[in-house]
Amino acid sequence: MGGRVNEDLIKERRKCTFDIKELTHIIDCGEENTIKRKQIDNYILNIKELWDDVPEEYLSHKERYENAIKKAFIVLKVLRQLHTGNIQITDHRTPTNVYSIQDGIFRNVNPLLIHIGLFWSTIAAQASTEQQAEWLQPDSSMIGTYVQTELGHGSFIRGIETTATYDSTTDEFILHTPRLSAYKWWPGGLGNTANACLVMAQLYINGTCHGLHIFLAQIRDFDTHKPLPGIKVGEIGPKMGFNTADNGFLGFDNHRIPRTNMLMKNVQVLRDGTYVKPKHDKLTYGSMLLTRVTLISDLAYQLSKAATIAVRYSAVRRQSPIKSNEPERQILDFVSQQHKLFITIASSHVYRVVGLWMWNSHKRVTADIHEGNMGQLPELHALACCLKAISSRDASALVEQCRLACGGHGYMMASNLPQIYAYTTAAVTYEGEYTVLLLQTARYLVKFWRLAAEHKPLPQNFAYFEDYIKKNFEQWRNSPEGIIEGFKAIVAGKTKAAYDTLQCNLRNGREFEEAWNMASVQLTNASEYSTISRNDIEALQSRYEELLALIRPNAVGLVDAFDIRDEVLCSTLGAYDGRVYERMMEEASKSPLNEDVVNESFHKYIRPVTMKNKL
Numbered sequence: 001m002g003g004r005v006n007e008d009l010i011k012e013r014r015k016c017t018f019d020i021k022e023l024t025h026i027i028d029c030g031e032e033n034t035i036k037r038k039q040i041d042n043y044i045l046n047i048k049e050l051w052d053d054v055p056e057e058y059l060s061h062k063e064r065y066e067n068a069i070k071k072a073f074i075v076l077k078v079l080r081q082l083h084t085g086n087i088q089i090t091d092h093r094t095p096t097n098v099y100s101i102q103d104g105i106f107r108n109v110n111p112l113l114i115h116i117g118l119f120w121s122t123i124a125a126q127a128s129t130e131q132q133a134e135w136l137q138p139d140s141s142m143i144g145t146y147v148q149t150e151l152g153h154g155s156f157i158r159g160i161e162t163t164a165t166y167d168s169t170t171d172e173f174i175l176h177t178p179r180l181s182a183y184k185w186w187p188g189g190l191g192n193t194a195n196a197c198l199v200m201a202q203l204y205i206n207g208t209c210h211g212l213h214i215f216l217a218q219i220r221d222f223d224t225h226k227p228l229p230g231i232k233v234g235e236i237g238p239k240m241g242f243n244t245a246d247n248g249f250l251g252f253d254n255h256r257i258p259r260t261n262m263l264m265k266n267v268q269v270l271r272d273g274t275y276v277k278p279k280h281d282k283l284t285y286g287s288m289l290l291t292r293v294t295l296i297s298d299l300a301y302q303l304s305k306a307a308t309i310a311v312r313y314s315a316v317r318r319q320s321p322i323k324s325n326e327p328e329r330q331i332l333d334f335v336s337q338q339h340k341l342f343i344t345i346a347s348s349h350v351y352r353v354v355g356l357w358m359w360n361s362h363k364r365v366t367a368d369i370h371e372g373n374m375g376q377l378p379e380l381h382a383l384a385c386c387l388k389a390i391s392s393r394d395a396s397a398l399v400e401q402c403r404l405a406c407g408g409h410g411y412m413m414a415s416n417l418p419q420i421y422a423y424t425t426a427a428v429t430y431e432g433e434y435t436v437l438l439l440q441t442a443r444y445l446v447k448f449w450r451l452a453a454e455h456k457p458l459p460q461n462f463a464y465f466e467d468y469i470k471k472n473f474e475q476w477r478n479s480p481e482g483i484i485e486g487f488k489a490i491v492a493g494k495t496k497a498a499y500d501t502l503q504c505n506l507r508n509g510r511e512f513e514e515a516w517n518m519a520s521v522q523l524t525n526a527s528e529y530s531t532i533s534r535n536d537i538e539a540l541q542s543r544y545e546e547l548l549a550l551i552r553p554n555a556v557g558l559v560d561a562f563d564i565r566d567e568v569l570c571s572t573l574g575a576y577d578g579r580v581y582e583r584m585m586e587e588a589s590k591s592p593l594n595e596d597v598v599n600e601s602f603h604k605y606i607r608p609v610t611m612k613n614k615l
């Protein structure tokens with residue numbers, strides 16, 4: 001769409017007091033990465049076959065999937081070319097960099113998301129060298145998915161009921177679904193797309209259960225794509241979002257796979273049925289850990305999209321004068337609006353930085369694990385659980401806040417905010433449900449509180465627990481260091497309160513698990529335990545309001561620095577040129593309900609009633 005840039009946005013950009021490009025380079029971790037990112041954007045977004053004439057929202061569930069699959073294989077080809085170096089752009093900060101522009105292409109989810117993001121990465125991390133050499137061929141016929149959750153069990157994975165029983169006479173595992181609740185349910189790409197999967201099942205050898213292990217199973221014929229004998233597979237139906245991801249169900253009826261299809265890097269079953277234990281029994285859960293880490297950066301990116309849309313719209317939208325004799329103001333001038341939006345910008349930066357830090361920590365800990373050192377795994381797991389939980393919960397709440405900040409127009413699908421919300425809120429549940437993950441972190445914290453309470457030596461990271469017990473915390477100071485100290489006090493105070501409740505329940509004769517359950521609300525909620533006073537809060541509040549005013553002239557510059565292209569934002573409200581109303585009218589004209597001047601239902605249903613007495 002041609003035309004001038006909205007005058008208010010032009011003025012906002014003139015007001016900006018910092019170098020927008022410099023911030024973009026910081027976000028990309030260097031100018032070189034910005035250049036590479038833009039090359040990828042240009043390359044992929046210029047592929048004409050990836051763009052639709054009819055907006056996604058007007059397609060049926062089936063048409064959406066078919067359209068998405070067409071695009072997914074174009075994108076897959078490009079990703080393969082990038083990896084093999086046939087397109088000369090490589091080396092990226094985090095995987096999300098390459099994949100983020102797909103949001104614009106699919107306006108939903110790439111049906112190959114799990115194939116690329118989880119299937120290949122799990123094989124790369126958990127299969128033996130020989131298995132990798134066989135399965136990770138660039139021209140492989142396999143389209144895979146990650147099959148863990150069952151109809152009856154998602155969070156409590158030890159309760160998974162699918163079995164893999166070793167048959168030493170044939171050197172095979174027999175995969176079996178013993179009952180309805182054991183049907184696999186949810187895996188992305190399973191419904192129609194995948195012909196193979198990594199399936200999590202309870203391993204049985206000679207009647208002994210060795211717990212959960214991962215197996216590669218072919219489920220559809222590579223040529224005809226028909227389900228193999230003994231496989232019952234299908235799609236689970238429409239969802240709040242993720243409607244192009246063909247999430248599926250899967251049942252096995254004594255389906256046989258070779259013994260060598262168990263992922264054997266960390267754990268082995270030998271030909272004679274000997275079980276060789278892993279060095280750490282949670283290494284099988286490694287893919288969940290990696291995805292949780294990756295998600296933090298992805299959620300930061302979703303926040304930057306929502307903030308870009310809502311801030312640009314708030315600069316263009318004028319409604320109500322502040323003083324009655326003045327013209328209507330940009331809604332961005334209302335301090336309450338600034339509060340809604342600037343927090344979203346800030347949170348995006350916070351989770352971007354933390355996500356990158358976690359990505360690097362994961363790389364470091366994985367290298368250690370490779371050398372046989374498991375020492376850092378529990379801390380990484382506790383951090384990943386907590387950060388995945390709060391980043392997804394914050395992101396979905398803030399995306400919704402941005403949507404509401406755009407008033408009625410935020411409710412339009414063409415604003416793209418409802419789709420970003422549906423995508424973001426799913427992350428609160430998948431890859432470990434919010435409360436369940438917080439309880440994992442609580443379990444870790446309580447362990448160290450117990451050491452502190454018993455005056456046993458603590459690792460340096462937990463020295464603040466001891467400080468709290470000895471009341472060594474300094475008086476609150478309104479500074480970044482003071483805020484960090486305040487948070488330490490909150491964690492220590494909260495952990496203490498939960499620990500005390502737990503102990504009290506135990507003293508009253510409860511079993512540990514029951515006592516834990518009774519303390520679980522305390523274990524997941526944070527409250528104010530720091531030395532902060534009422535006066536401090538007032539000072540913080542007024543500093544916060546000063547900061548809102550300081551940020552105000554730079555708001556549009558700050559979101560421009562995210563440098564997200566219009567094709568990715570897909571929003572009538574958030575485009576760079578700010579031609580909001582023109583774009584809204586153009587999108588409305590695409591509604592099929594505008595195709596006929598008089599819709600045929602008028603003749604069928606309305607006219608017979610309204611004209612009844614006049615005919």
Ligand SMILES: CCCCCCCCCC/C=C\CCCCCCCC(=O)SCCNC(=O)CCNC(=O)[C@H](O)C(C)(C)COP(=O)(O)OP(=O)(O)OC[C@H]1O[C@@H](n2cnc3c(N)ncnc32)[C@H](O)[C@@H]1OP(=O)(O)O
Nearest residue numbers: 095099113116117154155156157282285298381430431432
């Ligand atoms: C084309 C695009 C490609 C994209 C590529 C990248 C793009 C990035 C963007 C991403 C965007 C979207 C992608 C996502 C799409 C959707 C994917 C969804 C996939 C799924 O949902 S898969 C299913 C996930 N399921 C879960 O997460 C289940 C949650 N439950 C659990 O994890 C466990 O049951 C549990 C809650 C952890 C409990 O486990 P368990 O009962 O076995 O353990 P205990 O509580 O008894 O604890 C025992 C002991 O073990 C420790 N521990 C537990 N887990 C781990 C771990 N993972 N690592 C290390 N240690 C672990 C625990 O701390 C205990 O230790 P302790 O005994 O206290 O010492």
Ligand SMILES: Cc1cc2nc3c(=O)[nH]c(=O)nc-3n(C[C@H](O)[C@H](O)[C@H](O)COP(=O)(O)OP(=O)(O)OC[C@H]3O[C@@H](n4cnc5c(N)ncnc54)[C@H](O)[C@@H]3O)c2cc1C
Nearest residue numbers: 147148149153154155186187188426429430431432433435
């Ligand atoms: C969009 C989407 C995509 C998905 N993709 C995949 C995929 O590709 N592969 C795959 O295998 N799975 C996938 N899943 C499944 C997902 O991983 C699970 O839904 C998730 O792990 C939560 O498990 P659940 O559904 O069993 O929830 P439940 O565990 O039944 O949770 C229901 C409620 O019970 C509470 N609860 C449960 N246990 C406890 C506890 N111990 N203490 C306190 N409260 C508890 C929870 O907090 C929650 O409030 C996907 C899910 C979604 C929504």
